[in-house]
Amino acid sequence: MFIIAAIAYAFSIFIDVSVYHFKYYIKDSKNVRHLLSLINIFQYCSRGFILIFIPIMAYVTESVKDKNEVWGITILAHFLVILFLLPLYSHRFTSFFALKVIVVLNRFFGRSKPFTLEKIEKQSRIKMISFSGDWVLFSINYIAGFLFSISITFLYYINFSYPQKALMLSSLTQVINMFGSILLILLIDPKIMGAIDDGQGYKEIKILTTSRILAHITLVLILFYIR
Numbered sequence: 001m002f003i004i005a006a007i008a009y010a011f012s013i014f015i016d017v018s019v020y021h022f023k024y025y026i027k028d029s030k031n032v033r034h035l036l037s038l039i040n041i042f043q044y045c046s047r048g049f050i051l052i053f054i055p056i057m058a059y060v061t062e063s064v065k066d067k068n069e070v071w072g073i074t075i076l077a078h079f080l081v082i083l084f085l086l087p088l089y090s091h092r093f094t095s096f097f098a099l100k101v102i103v104v105l106n107r108f109f110g111r112s113k114p115f116t117l118e119k120i121e122k123q124s125r126i127k128m129i130s131f132s133g134d135w136v137l138f139s140i141n142y143i144a145g146f147l148f149s150i151s152i153t154f155l156y157y158i159n160f161s162y163p164q165k166a167l168m169l170s171s172l173t174q175v176i177n178m179f180g181s182i183l184l185i186l187l188i189d190p191k192i193m194g195a196i197d198d199g200q201g202y203k204e205i206k207i208l209t210t211s212r213i214l215a216h217i218t219l220v221l222i223l224f225y226i227r
Contacts, residue, residue, distance in 0.1 A: 002073050005056035009153065010080035012049035017212055018097070019043045020192055021088055024201045025098045027118040034113060038105040050152070053077070061156040070156050075223045077153060078216045085216075088209050095120065134207055140187050141211035147180035149219055157223075 022039045060069050087093045099117065106112060151173040159166055192208065195201040 001056060002060065002069060003076070005053050005060075006073050006077040006080055008049040008052035008056075009077040010084050012046040012053065013081045013149070013212070013216075014084040015043060015046035015049070017085055017209055018088060018094070020205045020208055021094045022098045022102070023193065024196050024205055025095045025117075025120050026102055027120065028115045029118075031113070031115045034110060035102065035115065038102055038110060041105055041109055042101055053152075057153075057156045061159055067157070067160045070160070071223065071227065074153050074157055075220055078149070078219050078223070081149075081216045082213055082220075085209055085213050089206070134203065137188070137191055137204065138207050138211050140183055141208050142215050144180045144183040144188060145212040145215035146218065147176050147183070149215060151176035151180065153219070157226075 019039060019042065022042065023036075026035050026039065028035055057070065057073065060066060060073065087097075106115070155169055155173045159169060162169060188208070192201060192204045195204045
C-alpha cells in the first residue's frame with residue numbers, strides 16, 4: 001500500500017508534465033477544441049492519483065505513526081518522479097504515448113470522432129539544448145515545481161516535528177501550493193502555449209521537463225539532509 005502511494009504521486013506529476021508534451025505533439029487544425037478537451041480529461045487523472053497518495057500518507061502519519069515510513073515513501077515518490085519524467089526526453093516515446101492515450105480517450109469520451117494529426121518532426125539537437133535566454137522560464141518552472149511538490153509531500157514528515165500544529169501546517173502548505181499555481185497560470189502556461197501556437201514549443205517543454213526533474217532532485221537531497 002505504501003509503495004502504491006509513491007507510485008500514485010509519481011504518476012500524478014508525470015501526467016501534469018506530459019500534458020504539455022501532448023499539446024505540442026497532438027495537433028489537428030479541424031479538431032483543436034475536441035483534442036484539447038481530451039487532453040484536459042487526461043490531465044484531471046493526475047488529481048485522481050493525488051487522491052490516492054494523500055489518504056495513504058495521512059494514514060501512515062496519524063495511525064501507523066512511523067516517521068521512517070513516511071520519509072521512505074516521500075523519497076521514493078520523488079525518485080520515481082525523476083524516473084518517470086526521463087522518457088519524456090524521447091521524441092519517439094512521447095509522440096507514441098501521446099497518440100495512444102488520445103486514441104483511447106477519443107474512443108471512450110469522443111465517440112471515436114475521426115481526426116488527422118499533423119506529423120511533428122523531431123527538432124535538431126542544437127535547438128533542443130540551446131537554453132540561452134530562457135533562464136527566466138527555467139527558474140520559474142523550477143520554483144513552481146519545487147513549491148508544488150514540497151507543499152504536498154513534506155507536510156506529513158514535518159508533522160512529526162510539530163504534532164500540535166497540524167492545522168497550521170496544512171494551511172501553510174495550501175498557501176505554498178497557491179503560489180505555485182499562480183506562477184503556473186500567469187507565467188508558465190502562457191509562455192509555453194504561446195510558443196506552441198507559433199509552431200515552436202519544443203525547447204520550452206524540454207525546459208519544463210528539465211526544471212521539474214531538478215526540482216525533485218533538490219527535494220531528494222533535502223530529505224537526505226533532514227533525515
